[in-house]
Amino acid sequence: MIATASTEEKRKLALELGADVAVAADAEGLKERLEQANDGRKVDVVLEMTGGPVFDASLAALARSGGW
Numbered sequence: 001m002i003a004t005a006s007t008e009e010k011r012k013l014a015l016e017l018g019a020d021v022a023v024a025a026d027a028e029g030l031k032e033r034l035e036q037a038n039d040g041r042k043v044d045v046v047l048e049m050t051g052g053p054v055f056d057a058s059l060a061a062l063a064r065s066g067g068w
Contacts, residue, residue: 002019002034006025027056031061
């Protein structure tokens, strides 16, 4: 599972709670960070509750056969 969070503290907590990887949640570069965290591939599932540019970047990282 790849988590996104706005601060280092929140990313650390996500890792402590079981995320495999945690990346910065800011929209700029998010698609690339998500794909890099997924071994260069688009992700299969996105659970996103922020909206706006973060939604757009998360959707861009979703594989064609992925789920939303």
